Amino acid sequence: MKHEKLRIWIRLLLVICGLALIPVLFVPMWRIDLVAPQYPEGLMLLIYPDKLAGNVDIINGLNHYIGMKTLHTEDFIEFTICPI
Amino acid sequence: MKNYKLFTATVFAFSLLLGFTACKPKNAGSAVSSDAASKVYVAPGKYDEFYNFVSGGFSGQLSAYGLPSGRLLRVIPVFSVDPEKGWGFSEETKPMLNTSHGFVPWDDLHHVQMSKTNGEYDGKWVFGNANNTPRVARIDLKTFRTAEIIELPNSGGNHSSPFITENTEYIVAGTRFSIPPDDKNGDVPINTYKQNFKGTISFISVSKADGSMDISFQLQCPGVNFDLSRAGKGVSHGWFFFSTYNTEQANTLLEVNASQKDKDFIMAVNWKKAEEYIKAGKGRKQSVKYAHNKYSDVTHSATSVIKTEVTVLDVKDFKDLCYFFPCPKSPHGCDVSPTGEYIVGSGKLAALIPVFSFDKLQKAIAAKDYIGEFDGIPILKYESVLYGEVKKPGLGPLHTEFDNKGFAYTSMFVSSEVVKWNIKDLKVVDRVPTYYSVGHLTVAGGDTKAPYGKYMVAYNKITKDRFLPTGPELSQSAQLYDISGDKMQLLLDFPTIGEPHYAQIIPADLVKANSIKFFKMEENKNPYFSNGEAATKVVREGNKVHVYMTAIRSHLTPDNIEGIRIGDEVYFHVTNLEQDWDVPHGFAIKGADNGELLVMPGETQTLKWVPNRVGMFPMYCTDFCSALHQEMSGYVRVSPAGSNTPLLFSTGKNYPVSDTAQKK
Numbered sequence: 209m210k211h212e213k214l215r216i217w218i219r220l221l222l223v224i225c226g227l228a229l230i231p232v233l234f235v236p237m238w239r240i241d242l243v244a245p246q247y248p249e250g251l252m253l254l255i256y257p258d259k260l261a262g263n264v265d266i267i268n269g270l271n272h273y274i275g276m277k278t279l280h281t282e283d284f285i286e287f288t289i290c291p292i
Numbered sequence: 293m294k295n296y297k298l299f300t301a302t303v304f305a306f307s308l309l310l311g312f313t314a315c316k317p318k319n320a321g322s323a324v325s326s327d328a329a330s331k332v333y334v335a336p337g338k339y340d341e342f343y344n345f346v347s348g349g350f351s352g353q354l355s356a357y358g359l360p361s362g363r364l365l366r367v368i369p370v371f372s373v374d375p376e377k378g379w380g381f382s383e384e385t386k387p388m389l390n391t392s393h394g395f396v397p398w399d400d401l402h403h404v405q406m407s408k409t410n411g412e413y414d415g416k417w418v419f420g421n422a423n424n425t426p427r428v429a430r431i432d433l434k435t436f437r438t439a440e441i442i443e444l445p446n447s448g449g450n451h452s453s454p455f456i457t458e459n460t461e462y463i464v465a466g467t468r469f470s471i472p473p474d475d476k477n478g479d480v481p482i483n484t485y486k487q488n489f490k491g492t493i494s495f496i497s498v499s500k501a502d503g504s505m506d507i508s509f510q511l512q513c514p515g516v517n518f519d520l521s522r523a524g525k526g527v528s529h530g531w532f533f534f535s536t537y538n539t540e541q542a543n544t545l546l547e548v549n550a551s552q553k554d555k556d557f558i559m560a561v562n563w564k565k566a567e568e569y570i571k572a573g574k575g576r577k578q579s580v581k582y583a584h585n586k587y588s589d590v591t592h593s594a595t596s597v598i599k600t601e602v603t604v605l606d607v608k609d610f611k612d613l614c615y616f617f618p619c620p621k622s623p624h625g626c627d628v629s630p631t632g633e634y635i636v637g638s639g640k641l642a643a644l645i646p647v648f649s650f651d652k653l654q655k656a657i658a659a660k661d662y663i664g665e666f667d668g669i670p671i672l673k674y675e676s677v678l679y680g681e682v683k684k685p686g687l688g689p690l691h692t693e694f695d696n697k698g699f700a701y702t703s704m705f706v707s708s709e710v711v712k713w714n715i716k717d718l719k720v721v722d723r724v725p726t727y728y729s730v731g732h733l734t735v736a737g738g739d740t741k742a743p744y745g746k747y748m749v750a751y752n753k754i755t756k757d758r759f760l761p762t763g764p765e766l767s768q769s770a771q772l773y774d775i776s777g778d779k780m781q782l783l784l785d786f787p788t789i790g791e792p793h794y795a796q797i798i799p800a801d802l803v804k805a806n807s808i809k810f811f812k813m814e815e816n817k818n819p820y821f822s823n824g825e826a827a828t829k830v831v832r833e834g835n836k837v838h839v840y841m842t843a844i845r846s847h848l849t850p851d852n853i854e855g856i857r858i859g860d861e862v863y864f865h866v867t868n869l870e871q872d873w874d875v876p877h878g879f880a881i882k883g884a885d886n887g888e889l890l891v892m893p894g895e896t897q898t899l900k901w902v903p904n905r906v907g908m909f910p911m912y913c914t915d916f917c918s919a920l921h922q923e924m925s926g927y928v929r930v931s932p933a934g935s936n937t938p939l940l941f942s943t944g945k946n947y948p949v950s951d952t953a954q955k956k
Contacts, residue, residue, distance in 0.1 A: 256523050265872075
């Protein structure tokens, strides 16, 4: 098998791609927008690699009275296995 | 011939009809021009440009309106209880209405003053006076609730209040009814007014940081009626002006006996001088009794402290503190122009408006241009202080406010109109009728160094036919005028709460951003706070039972309580666990002889309940909070005195025995 060295620009590109992944740890991976007549400004649930954010408390309050379990960062094992 | 007779008769009948219609007073409808509607239209969902804080008179309340729409935004209990808000009914709010006379849940709120910085509104607080049992209140515009009330000793009818200096250094409170001082025997014949009665003016300091009030000192003045007042500003900063009447010192039939003299006085007070005397220790400590009440948004409760001392300066002992100058016909308003140069006096029965000059006042004082003394206070010569008189303004001038273009607006009670005149040449330039008998009026920022102008509102004493009739008592009426042009233009009538006296108009931008949306749970320091449902409990201490309760959409915790006995005093300490805007919960229980609670998110409030019969008592949330609001309820079981029903409390656990067996 013939080994060919990666070209320098491809190596650089790989490094850049790798570095570009770092910000992913600090921005939400998933954003859920909720719309209701009583919330003209909208409600937002933000899911980061390591936590829940946005209007979690308000959403929990609303979910509570339709019988949904409340959302807490600690209840999701996924948040603990992320690198930060 | 017959035809001719018929014709004459017809003409006669027609002219008679015409004559009748011509005699009828002009309908107010004709005073409104066609574009008025578009000028007051604020589309649904849009905000008004101004807040209008309006005194509620004998309702003891303060109301907030939006202008130009005239929409009622909020009624704030100040010297009153308010069943809608549980104010004065919850254990936490009751101390706000405490006085040296005990719990006084009513008063007569006349004047409204916004806090000021550099002579302009800063949007932090509104102050109001209690006329009957003398008090001054501070309303916090972060919460639109009464935050502090201070009682005034040595006072009897706190009318010339709560007027304010240009940096809110002091609020004044002058007594309308002079009385013997509190440390003297008041059990004297009423007709010893001249010997025994004194008029007291309080200077209340206001803390820049949190608005806390304190009676800094009092001036003991001759026994007369102090009616209204205004602080100097700009060039006259450091001075205060008070109108007086009853300088005849009558103690009966004042409408005759206090109208004997052609002129009463305006009293000019050099308060910077008074400050110096107080600092130099010239004040006399006087033993008194007054309540000072404060509400905390951290403990969510009020405290009332009885204080026992004030520092008094007897003005006749200090020759450079107070000066009288004559003002015709029992003056009411004494208003200071935006620059502070002119003081406008308004004699209630006068047919002219005297305008005094601060500069001339200073010169007259320097020249000792006195015409005599009144109870040891020098009286300056009218002509030496007078800048000029507004001739033929109308009848019965009461109050004057100012715009940003050099004009003054004076309300005329007797001739029921507002008159616009030029401050410099004192010429009347316009007049408009009011419906009917205007008392106070206010221009947007009209008492500041930099009025906004644009709108003027007249607050009328008589309503009569302005709205649909509602029996013998009618709502009061305010009228909004556009004053941006040369001519004043009537735009709108709107009903008000109680009797509106003074009011203030402030740009909404100075207030709305500070409005808080809810209280943070983690900052709640109420001793009966339940930090979550897990913290709820019922604790018996002798015959007192404390229920630590929480409310969240859509249940109360606990919602089943047993073991209450006749003879118990039950305290429901309800914490609203919500942390979102506009989700209050109410709380009421059958038979409670006081009221309900209305608990804001993150707040704790307490309702005292003394059950007087054995049985089952439903309790529920009174403020529609969610789709399952009707389910937000519970029961309290009351057993006979001395019974041994165990004290039990729970939510979602108290099932019938059979059901519990099935579940297992």
